[in-house]
Amino acid sequence: MKVLITGGSGDIGEYVVKELKDKHQVTILDLKPPSKYPEIPFLKLNLLDAEEVLSKVKGFDTVIHLAAIPHPFDDPGDKVMQVNVIGTYNLLEAIRRNKIPRVVFGCSESASGFGIHNVSYKPKYLPIDEEHPSYPHESYSLSKYFGEVMCQEYSRAYGIEAISLRFCWVWLKRDKKAIENILKNKNVDAKNWFSSYIFPEDVAQAYRLALNYSLDVSPPFESFCITAADTFQKIDSLELIRHLYPESPPPIKNKEYFQKNPYASLFDITKAREKLGFEPKRNWEGGF
Numbered sequence: 089m090k091v092l093i094t095g096g097s098g099d100i101g102e103y104v105v106k107e108l109k110d111k112h113q114v115t116i117l118d119l120k121p122p123s124k125y126p127e128i129p130f131l132k133l134n135l136l137d138a139e140e141v142l143s144k145v146k147g148f149d150t151v152i153h154l155a156a157i158p159h160p161f162d163d164p165g166d167k168v169m170q171v172n173v174i175g176t177y178n179l180l181e182a183i184r185r186n187k188i189p190r191v192v193f194g195c196s197e198s199a200s201g202f203g204i205h206n207v208s209y210k211p212k213y214l215p216i217d218e219e220h221p222s223y224p225h226e227s228y229s230l231s232k233y234f235g236e237v238m239c240q241e242y243s244r245a246y247g248i249e250a251i252s253l254r255f256c257w258v259w260l261k262r263d264k265k266a267i268e269n270i271l272k273n274k275n276v277d278a279k280n281w282f283s284s285y286i287f288p289e290d291v292a293q294a295y296r297l298a299l300n301y302s303l304d305v306s307p308p309f310e311s312f313c314i315t316a317a318d319t320f321q322k323i324d325s326l327e328l329i330r331h332l333y334p335e336s337p338p339p340i341k342n343k344e345y346f347q348k349n350p351y352a353s354l355f356d357i358t359k360a361r362e363k364l365g366f367e368p369k370r371n372w373e374g375g376f
């Protein structure tokens with residue numbers, strides 16, 4: 089399969105390239121060249137340049153879309169919105185006009201409003217699954233939400249097969265200090281993203297599975313929550329929920345999920361397990 093990976097020179101992109109490069113004809117699209125894999129074809133492109141994107145993004149079977157500003161902490165909100173929303177729009181237009189059949193979008197659990205957030209809402213229920221309403225309200229979470237909505241609507245209108253992988257905080261080397269601190273102290277007050285996390289190898293696994301996944305729904309669009317199997321807390325998940333919402337914890341939607349694994353992630357990966365065949369291979373107990 090001819091696969092274009094936007095953001096393939098980035099920290100997660102590197103793992104996705106590694107996972108796919110021996111089985112597929114991979115090309116990387118990015119602003120900067122990759123630091124590894126010099127043998128992989130590289131398209132130096134800015135996704136904000138609509139004309140260039142339209143003329144160069146063609147002839148692929150699938151586009152994996154990871155190029156983005158990956159959090160709102162270092163850039164003004166309007167820049168995050170511009171790169172992540174307009175960049176995704178330009179890419180989807182090239183996909184549509186150049187008849188590329190499938191896109192796999194790099195979404196985020198932040199699109200739900202319970203990852204990176206300013207306002208702490210109470211979920212309607214836990215664990216949060218793909219059916220839970222989304223409440224994004226700051227630049228990054230909004231940009232990921234709109235990105236997914238654009239993929240869904242291009243799928244509905246033009247029949248493009250679209251899969252949105254809503255993965256959570258990826259444990260990358262650039263966050264080594266914070267991760268080592270968590271592993272040492274097990275900080276129960278870590279409210280953001282409900283203490284969910286994932287190793288990059290497991291994100292790459294989800295992309296590999298999404299490439300061959302047979303979409304049997306109409307329109308051909310599906311989203312999947314993708315996290316490690318557990319949280320990074322020592323306490324079990326029901327206790328974590330009581331800790332986060334001491335007054336009145338949200339109802340538990342999927343009781344069996346926490347019976348099977350008392351430490352299960354508060355983002356429900358059941359659909360990814362059942363439909364994609366996703367099974368996280370790494371967790372914090374194996375060290376960073």
Ligand SMILES: NC(=O)c1ccc[n+]([C@@H]2O[C@H](COP(=O)([O-])OP(=O)(O)OC[C@H]3O[C@@H](n4cnc5c(N)ncnc54)[C@H](O)[C@@H]3O)[C@@H](O)[C@H]2O)c1
Binds near residue numbers: 095153259
């Ligand atoms: N890191 C996480 O914890 C996390 C969690 C959930 C989702 N994501 C998503 O995963 C994707 C990759 O994140 P990452 O952590 O590897 O980030 P990263 O910054 O390491 O990689 C992003 C890549 O996109 C490229 N890029 C940025 N703007 C571009 C543009 N205008 N045109 C072309 N290329 C451009 C950058 O050069 C970079 O190589 C992002 O879409 C991010 O939102 C990340």
